[in-house]
Amino acid sequence: MVSAVFHSPLEAKPVMAAAKVAAPARPLPPAAAVESAPRAARDWRAVWLRLLPPVLGFALLVLVWELVALRSTTGFPSPLATWQQALTVFSDPFYSKGPNDQGVGWNVLSSLQRVALGFGLAAAVGIPAGFAIGRFEFLSRMFNPLISLLRPVSPLAWLPIGLLVFKGANPAAIWTIFICSIWPMIINTAVGVQRVPGDYMNVARVLDLSEWKIFTRILFPAVLPYMLTGVRLAVGTAWLVIVAAEMLTGGVGIGFWVWDEWNNLNVANIIIAIFVIGIVGLVLEFALIRIATAFTFEEVKS
Amino acid sequence: MNDDNKYIGIEGVEQRFKTAKGSFLALRDVNLNVAKGEFITLIGHSGCGKSTLLNLIAGLTTPTQGVLLCANREIKGPGPERAVVFQNHSLLPWLTCHENVHLAVERVFAATENKAQLKARTEAALALVGLTPAAQKRPGEISGGMKQRVGIARALSMEPKVLLMDEPFGALDALTRAKLQDELLAIVQKTRSTVVMVTHDVDEAVLLSDRIVMLTNGPAATIGEVLAVDIPRPRNRVELAEDPVYVHARKAVIDFLYTRQAHVEKAAA
Numbered sequence: 001m002v003s004a005v006f007h008s009p010l011e012a013k014p015v016m017a018a019a020k021v022a023a024p025a026r027p028l029p030p031a032a033a034v035e036s037a038p039r040a041a042r043d044w045r046a047v048w049l050r051l052l053p054p055v056l057g058f059a060l061l062v063l064v065w066e067l068v069a070l071r072s073t074t075g076f077p078s079p080l081a082t083w084q085q086a087l088t089v090f091s092d093p094f095y096s097k098g099p100n101d102q103g104v105g106w107n108v109l110s111s112l113q114r115v116a117l118g119f120g121l122a123a124a125v126g127i128p129a130g131f132a133i134g135r136f137e138f139l140s141r142m143f144n145p146l147i148s149l150l151r152p153v154s155p156l157a158w159l160p161i162g163l164l165v166f167k168g169a170n171p172a173a174i175w176t177i178f179i180c181s182i183w184p185m186i187i188n189t190a191v192g193v194q195r196v197p198g199d200y201m202n203v204a205r206v207l208d209l210s211e212w213k214i215f216t217r218i219l220f221p222a223v224l225p226y227m228l229t230g231v232r233l234a235v236g237t238a239w240l241v242i243v244a245a246e247m248l249t250g251g252v253g254i255g256f257w258v259w260d261e262w263n264n265l266n267v268a269n270i271i272i273a274i275f276v277i278g279i280v281g282l283v284l285e286f287a288l289i290r291i292a293t294a295f296t297f298e299e300v301k302s
Numbered sequence: 303m304n305d306d307n308k309y310i311g312i313e314g315v316e317q318r319f320k321t322a323k324g325s326f327l328a329l330r331d332v333n334l335n336v337a338k339g340e341f342i343t344l345i346g347h348s349g350c351g352k353s354t355l356l357n358l359i360a361g362l363t364t365p366t367q368g369v370l371l372c373a374n375r376e377i378k379g380p381g382p383e384r385a386v387v388f389q390n391h392s393l394l395p396w397l398t399c400h401e402n403v404h405l406a407v408e409r410v411f412a413a414t415e416n417k418a419q420l421k422a423r424t425e426a427a428l429a430l431v432g433l434t435p436a437a438q439k440r441p442g443e444i445s446g447g448m449k450q451r452v453g454i455a456r457a458l459s460m461e462p463k464v465l466l467m468d469e470p471f472g473a474l475d476a477l478t479r480a481k482l483q484d485e486l487l488a489i490v491q492k493t494r495s496t497v498v499m500v501t502h503d504v505d506e507a508v509l510l511s512d513r514i515v516m517l518t519n520g521p522a523a524t525i526g527e528v529l530a531v532d533i534p535r536p537r538n539r540v541e542l543a544e545d546p547v548y549v550h551a552r553k554a555v556i557d558f559l560y561t562r563q564a565h566v567e568k569a570a571a
Contacts, residue, residue, distance in 0.1 A: 199392040202362055205380040207409045207460075217405060221396040 077268040085268035086275075102252055108276060111246060111253040114170070115238045118177025122234060126182040127227060130189025131219065140190065147186065155180035155241040159248060169249035176245045181234035188233070192226025193219060228292035235288060239281045254280075308371075309496055310336035310359060310464060315368035317354055327522045328354045332368070334515060334525060341490060341497045343507040345555065346517030346526075347563060352500040353389075353468055355517075359498055360386050360466050373463060382410045385462035389469045391453040393441040399452045400437040403427050403459050410460045427459035428452070430489060447478035451485075458489065465490075467499040471506065480539065483509060491536060504559070508551045509539055516558045526563065529554055 062079050069078040077085070093105030133139045158179045162172030200222060204214045246255025254277055261269040317329040329351045336342050344352045357363045358370055361380040370377040372384060380386075385406075393402050404424045411420055428437050431451040441449050450470055457465055470486075471479040483506060490497060501507050507514045511531050518526040531551050533542065542548040 197392075199388055199390060200394060202380075202386070202388065203392050203394070205362060206360065206382065206384075206386045207406050208381055209405075209409060213405075213409075217397070218394060221394070 075265070075267065077271065082268045082271050086272050089269065089272055104254075104257065104272070104276060107252055107254045107257040108280060110251070111242050111255065112280070114173050114246075114253065115177055115235070115242050118174040119181050119235060119238045121174075122178045122182040122238075123185055123231065126185035126230075126234075127189050129182075130186040130227070130230070131193055131215075131223070133186065134190035134193025134223075135219070140194075147183065151183045151187075155237070156244055156248070159245060163249075169251055173242065173245040173249050173251075173253075177238045177241060180241050181238040184233035184237065185227070185230040188230025189223060189227045192223035192230075195226070196222040225292060225296045228288065228295060232285065232288040232292065235284050236281065239277070239284060243277060306338040308335045309338040309340075309373060310334075310498070311369075311371035311374075312355075312359070313369050313371070315355075315358060315365045315370060317351070317358065317363070318366045328520060329358075329365075329524065330522045331524050334528075336496060336498060338496055339494045341499070341510055341512045342515055343499045343501050343511040343513075344515050344517060345501055345504070345507045345559070346523065347519055347559065348502065350517045350520045351523040352502075352517055356386075356466055356468050356498060356500050359464070360384055362386075382406070382460045383463045385457035385460050385465055387450075387453045387457045387465070387467040387470045389472055391441070391446075391449040393449055393452055393456075395441050398438050398440055399428060399433060399444070399455075400424055402441070402452055403456045406456045407459045423459060427455040430458060431455045431485065445478075447474050447482060450474060450482060454482075454486070454489075458493065458495075463496065465495045465497045467497065469500050469502065472502070479503075479506070484539070486510065487535075487537060504552055504555045507555060508548060509537060509542065514551070514555060516555065516563075519563050527558055529558075 065079050069076045069081075089104055093103040095103040096106060129143075133143050155176050159172055159176050162175035163169070166172050166175060196219060200218050204218055209217070242253065243255035243258065246253035247259040250256050250259075254273060258270055258273045261267075261273065312332055312334040315329060315332040316327070319326045319328055332355065334342075344355060346352050354363070358365055359372075359377065361370075361377045361384065364378075377384075393399075394405070397405065404420065407420050407423045407427070411423060415423075425434065425437070428434055431454055433448060433451055433455065436444050436448060436452075441452070444452075450473075454467075454470065457467075471482055474482065487510060489495075497510075499510065508531055514529045514531060515525055516527045516529065517523050529551060531547070533545065533547050533551075
């Protein structure tokens, strides 16, 4: 009877009905075993419905990829060839043969390091700036035109400025990360401060709290969810930009690795890099969503 | 006039708001004196400026004309001596009930008392509204009635000269509302606070008030009538139901709201 569960959701249904009828007839422990069968059936069905669509999605991707590879005359690698290449690449991710030939692990780590530095600096400047702009009308009017002007600029347009000012590829890349990830943090923090419910600010006014108490007890907790959204957007942008910046600056990094493999015409490695970039981005995003939910209170969400 | 009879003084107050369509006259020519220890309710149809008047007394807004006094001093801004219980409780969701009340206690008494005394005050305020067991819970974990009680505890903990309440029980179900009204009656009896409360509930107004201030319909609302409720305290809602003074007062308020100031409903119908 239990084995029927594994066939298909459709077949499992009559089993569930049968089990419900059968259960009262058997009051002893076997009844419990019978009752657990339909529950398992439902669980399996739910798991199946959750897993199937994403699996189908990936299958579609591989199928299209395979078709493109079959028709390609320029040596576009098939999924299988790429998989085999990936096994070799990941068998030794941390080798180092000189500055221009290092394992994928080192490349990812140095990209992450640049992102962390540029992003960290942006957070250190952007979040306090956002609070100040959100709290004081004067500052908001002073800086809003500047932000509106500079925000839409493509991050890579800042790279030459970085190269000129810092006279080095690495600081220029960090500068580019800094400048492109600072806007979402400033804007979201400022918007968060401006959207602190008027009632909370009225509480602050009635209690006549000091500016420090207002900040620690009301503004900061109320703004935190907005701020973390800004941080999440910023990390996403930073990770997008680092690849492009490194393509231009060279050195060690996942972006440079893509460009290097392109020069070697090693397309399989480029595809591997694309997956690595995607997965790292996904992990960063996921981690920040988890942090954001942990710090969001019921009443702030609504 | 004796100072005690004019603890809160509202003299020739007018309030205009600037809107996109130009200036909007919310209140005009409001004159009212509230005696020390008196319980006043402001009643009127929605949009008549009850909350506007309360915000003026709280100092959250300033009048465009006229003057408001509290204990012979002009009200220039909000302050802890005029505690406000907000309509939607306005507790900070990231603080526990204890911390919410403590924030107020700390502001008022930290300069003169030590930490143990502040903690004792906070606990006493929560005990007054019967919430000692929920002290360590966050507002999200307790019911609407309990939240409103924390709001009241927070206001009372500051030992305010005046307690201002903006439809404090408006969002609650009838049973919880009745219970909190009884609790409020008992607390006010004990603390002898001066209270100004906004309500749209006739029974609530008659049960709680020494005087009921009835506002005419907005815009350009003003005080239409003031009704003194001469029912001795402590008051009991069950006994009052058949009390002729109570019934008469209730009828007078209903008459004002639905006969003389009824054009809002007629326009809507």
